[in-house]
Amino acid sequence: MMQLSRWKIIVVVATVLFGLLFALPNVLPANVRAGMPGFLPKSTLNLGLDLQGGSYLLLEVDTTALQKEKLNNLSEEVRRILGNAGTPPQGVSQDGKSVIVLMPADKAQAAFVELSKQAPSPTRAGTADINVSRQGDQAIRLTYTDTAISETASGAVEQSIEIVRRRIDELGTKEPSITRQGTNRIVVQAPGESDPEKLKNIIGKTARLTFQMVNDDPDDNRAAGEGAIPPGSEVLPQKGGGALLLRKRIEVSGDMLTHAGVGTNQNGQTVVTFRLNGEGAKRFAAVTQKNIGKPFAIVLDGVVQSAPNIQSAITGGSGEITGNYTIQTANEMSILLNAGALPAPLNVEEQRTVGAELGADAVKAGQLSTTVGFVSILVFMLLTYGLLFGGVSIIALLVNAMLIVGAMSLTQATLTLPGIAGLILTLAVAVDANVLIYERMRDEVRAGRPLLASMDAGFSRAMVTIIDANLTTLIAAAIMFSAGAGPVRGFAWTLSIGVFTSVFSAVLITQVLLAVWYRTARPKTLPIA
């Protein structure tokens, strides 16, 4: 082993140079980094949210609400189809997975035929989204297939991610990361964003805009006042208090919007202006023409924003929403409307925010403790094994530290606060390989072997142990990486990188250095024996 093969030297020198190249940007000032030619690596350590400050949000798409809403829509659709066919149902109810239509016994077969014809709105050829079945004499059951349910849910998550992205981009947050987790979760990481409430406000709003007619029928309103809401109507709260009876039918909805903005009306109030697409404009014109003089409600996320009387037919496809907006709230609302509505509510399941100042404190504490830990290991090794062998392990350790920093910069792995602890522990355990090798050499010398053979045996025998010992750490790290979340993953990653770099530097660097020493000094005895 003390015979230095050329490839070993090449590998060692190349790795050290590469490590230096990738670790270097971390110690260069930002302006020097910016001025470097393009082929040189510029990326520095990627600090986690706990070190640079920022917000982490774990959102869950409320697929139950989504399904409930689909059933509501289906109920309305069934009423409409059967009403048009001249066979209105006796009752329409839901049981969580299906819509059950109750018909007079003599009309049931006709209604079943009508629904079977209309209901399957196939998204793929040959398969239906809804199963229609007869149950007894009077009941017809319409059930969404499992495929349809899971496809809707999955589509909703994809769509939500896109909409969340658009909203955050509008906010001007730098480098947000928005990723899907599991089947129905979304992780939002916004470094530097220390105002999580604003972020949550803008992300969490469904932003579903609808235009519905107000039900101004006095009989219906009296009934609703007594708690008997007429079918086809609903009671929604009004912004600023009170409630209104509305017709459930959505005349125009937010997905027909092409643009929203902030404006001022003739009374000097701040309003949100909007423009509709062709389809929306046509429908808006038809509705307003038919209902001049009647109140018309603008509803956002189930809250009536305003319900002005229609003055005249609005044919241009644009209008405005009034409702006590400040410039800021109007602006937020137009961001929401422009980004589009979420297909389902998003619930915040987990939120972690660290202020930038606290992050900076953590970095300082991390630097200080890493330095203290590092220096104490160096001193300890020097004290234990003396100038030569201690020095060799110190050089190996320095190379190791540099390689870790380089590798973490290269892979853009996130360095977290626990990751710093991982780094220190890695450095401490890295000397273990050196200690194993040295102790093995001492054993061999004591057993009476000649120096060169002892040194060779030290490496080859210790190698088995080193690999066993490091593989176990790697197993622990792999488990942390797969099972852990956030900061724990950072820790696991630092630990894993450390395993590889420390085996490399402790074994190869030490070997090359000791071989050089052996060649030049031609020693007769082992200094640590």
Next chain:
Amino acid sequence: MWPLIKILPVKTNFRFVAFSKYAGAISILLAIGSLFMAIYPATPPCGGLNCGIDFKGGTLLEFSTPGPANLGAIRQALAAQGVGDPQVQGFATPDDPSGARHVSTRFEPGENPAQKVEQVKAAIEKVAGVDDKAFTRTEVVGPKVSSELFTGGIIALLAAIGLMLLYIWFRFELQFGLGAVVALFHDVFLTFGMIAVFKLEFSLTTVAAILTIIGYSMNDTVVVFDRLRENMRKYKKMPMREIIDLSINETLSRTVITGLTAIIALGGLAVFGGDALYGFSIIMIFGIALGTYSSIYVAAPIILLWNGGKRKEDTEAEVQILGPASRA
């Protein structure tokens, strides 16, 4: 005098195995005591452990105030918001060692946590005379996520121990694997016991610390086992207890040096790493000491127990079969 290696005894001859009975008894007692401390009172999910919001769910808010904080007023403001189980305390930071100006509050926000947190923040801002920027840390963990994190953490610990068993079984023999796993359980139980006794917070990072301890303890055990296996081949006639003593003594200097290095480095972390890393590094220091102890007094004697104090013929035969393959 220098280097230190010169004053360390060249060859130690401690009779570890002779004491293993007492050590074993103490270990069993401590492990049972630790388990008891960690589980009693058996309130889910964490029992006697001081669970953080990672595993229990809830909200943590930290903020700094311009002058000394009136904890009583803040407590009242929290209570007025109707949140569950409110806790308010000051905490020390490097620039505020007395903890007068830094406040940490925990509570269970109940339904719709996202909205509740906003309300609570507004209430705190009013009584503490601070603005939104004063909040340095906000953590909200919903009940769904916390129970997932908890089961995830427990599964991770069991998976780590299970994989170690497989690895040692594959690299050595079954009784080595069992010895190592008993040692791992020993370390994990005692660590839990320490966390319970000193009321350290049990959180995601604690699980990471325990996993690291498992890694380290294994590392230590493997080094002893490696030597043990080698010596079993080398001294075929030597009784098992002598081989165990010999192997531990031969690897002792390495065990001590590596353990000391790790503890020194982590000591720096505990002292200078700040509040966030304190618990983490204390747990790891304790675990490393434990891991060193357990590889000497738990893992190796278990093998002796398995062999009944004698080296059975079949064990030896197996070793000889394994020999050439692993030497190649």
